[in-house]
Amino acid sequence: GAGVSQTPSNKVTEKGKYVELRCDPISGHTALYWYRQSLGQGPEFLIYFQGTGAADDSGLPNDRFFAVRPEGSVSTLKIQRTERGDSAVYLCASSQTLTVYNEQFFGPGTRLTVL
Amino acid sequence: AQRVTQPEKLLSVFKGAPVELKCNYSYSGSPELFWYVQYSRQRLQLLLRHISRESIKGFTADLNKGETSFHLKKPFAQEEDSAMYYCALIGAQGAQKLVFGQGTRLTINP
Structure with a gap:
């Protein structure tokens, strides 16, 4: 079946603009995760959802970052007033349930470039 | 605090040779450990x-709690x-977020 998908694959924006990044998890997966990967680094956790609610948003760097999952499936990561330091690959993952025993399946990522 | 350290950014070995990618972690409890891979x-x-x-x-990984x-x-x-x-x-402790190391790029030379 289809894996996790993310759109767009690439996004170039200007400093100060607003962007939305979309994640479509694997059908039936109730847990959804967002990570950010800066150049030369491993992925860093941002937020994860169980169903519609954010179970842990402790990784969001500041209040310019916000994520939603209104129907418990598709999720959108929103970044306001983008800064050059936000440039990174944003990864989404999903798992069947919220437990360490369930593998997290990753999407291809969205490469965000802030000019 | 949770931390994962991979001391080698780059590792190059010849085909047929043994390979070992190092990973050390710091966590006060008993974590679950994973290896993820990203091919080109x-x-x-x-x-x-x-x-x-x-x-x-053919890969294996052993958890050594002492080290x-x-x-x-x-x-x-x-x-x-x-x-x-x-x-x-x-x-x-119930948190499901993965904490990653910075990664090691492995190159196998023919």
């Missing part, structure tokens, strides 16, 4: 995890093993 132009995928005690594609290490090993490297490898942990 592919997405990040799970290679193996400690709780499964599996051997995947807080989870090194990845393969006795005979193959060219298709060239990839980016990330060690990661999940803290056992």
Whole structure:
């Protein structure tokens, strides 16, 4: 079946603009995760959802970052007033349930470039 | 605090030689440990995890709690093993977020 998908694959924006990044998890997966990967680094956790609610948003760097999952499936990561330091690959993952025993399946990522 | 350290950014070995990718972690409890791999132009995928005690594609990893290490090993490297490898942990206290190391780029020379 289809894996996790993310759109767009690439996004170039200007400093100060607003962007939305979309994640479509694997059908039936109730847990959804967002990570950010800066150049030369491993992925860093941002937020994860169980169903519609954010179970842990402790990784969001500041209040310019916000994520939603209104129907418990598709999720959108929103970044306001983008800064050059936000440039990174944003990864989404999903798992069947919220437990360490369930593998997290990753999407291809969205490469965000802030000019 | 949870931290994963992969001391080698780059590792290069010859085909057929043994390979070991180092991973050390710091966590006060008993974490679950994972190795993820990213082949060229592919997405990040799970290679193996400690709780499964599996051997995947000839790779194994042993958790050493005394040394807080989870090194990845393969006795005979193959060219298709060239990839980016990330060690990661999940803290056992209910948090499901993966904490990744910075990764090691493994190159297998023919």
